[in-house]
């Protein structure tokens with residue numbers, strides 16, 4: 485913290501600042517200038533002397549370090565990865581799409597949506613249980629019974645579920661039934677609720693308040709972190725501005741701004757961010773393009789008849805088209821490409837030093853050899869089950885593999901070379917099968933009298 489004195493401040497005023505600082509167990513370093521005196525304040529918890537600005541002769545007090553410690557990138561350089569069952573969010577992992585209805589309305593509505601979004605590649609299911617509605621007469625959500633429906637949807641689809649908790653006394657019950665507790669925009673300043681979810685063992689999705697600055701939002705995250713819960717995911721969902729053409733103004737600059745300030749993952753909600761169905765797709769793509777760790781998207785089987793937020797909910801087809809587009813642009817992977825286990829580390833994320841990089845290459849080579857042998861062993865197993873006279877390859881699957889290989893060219897290897905590599909892998913597996921057949925024939929021949 486730096487205290488800047490007014491021009492002409494007296495020596496007595498400077499000494500008084502120094503005295504107050506030291507009385508709080510902090511150190512004061514005084515620099516006398518020709519015009520002004522500045523005093524550097526150091527020590528732990530300098531916020532204790534935040535009131536220095538009210539002392540006579542003080543012009544301004546400038547904070548140097550961030551008021552949020554646990555959320556700050558200054559104090560933790562490694563990005564936080566939040567693990568939700570087997571889904572990783574943040575720290576360079578594949579972008580995660582969370583989709584589902586604004587509110588859980590019925591068993592059928594939720595399960596239909598869950599099955600559909602799963603099929604389309606969503607990795608988590610959302611669904612509101614208690615809806616914080618502007619009007620007390622609007623649908624308020626099914627309440628606690630919806631938690632059981634969410635648990636059932638998770639059981640059937642395997643998708644972790646996310647739901648908003650509005651009452652601190654419900655946290656325990658939510659803990660039992662859902663995988664991620666959401667704190668909604670209207671509750672970002674509800675410090676009792678923030679502390680309560682801070683004591684939960686579940687990760688928390690913290691929406692940005694309707695009029696919250698980045699700093700206020702990070703301080704809200706700090707409440708949760710300081711209560712003992714390290715698993716916080718931030719979610720930009722639009723802020724109130726003078727603009728009325730959209731429900732909110734989706735502040736996408738919050739994503740790179742947050743990246744520069746915090747290690748926590750950051751998601752984008754283009755549904756509440758825009759309030760209009762036709763804007764959700766473009767802003768979801770934009771969110772992905774600015775590097776969001778995930779997207780939160782409202783999907784409903786019958787948006788015009790949804791009991792809340794129908795105007796901004798995507799129908800099944802629209803959600804499918806958006807997922808296709810996200811896949812085409814390689815923001816999300818195809819299911820066949822794995823659930824994010826294989827991540828291409830960006831060169832800057834690889835630890836420094838040529839030797840270290842070479843060791844990583846050696847490790848990968850060893851794993852590749854093992855994987856290729858495992859693949860060939862499985863091909864031989866297929867041959868064994870087909871019997872020695874069974875012939876013919878599943879050409880359709882081979883073609884599909886080559887096509888996928890060509891499409892997986894979002895790294896330094898171009899499609900032609902990937903296709904050539906997989907062509908060689910297929911040939912090696914086929915030769916292993918042929919050798920197996922020949923060996924079985926010659927074993928048969930030696931057994932025959």
Ligand code: PEP
Pocket residue numbers: 586612616648667668669670691721753756
């Ligand atoms: C929601 O995601 O269901 C919701 C109510 O969002 P927000 O708190 O951002 O308005």
Ligand code: MN
Pocket residue numbers: 586587756782792793
């Ligand atoms: Mn909603």
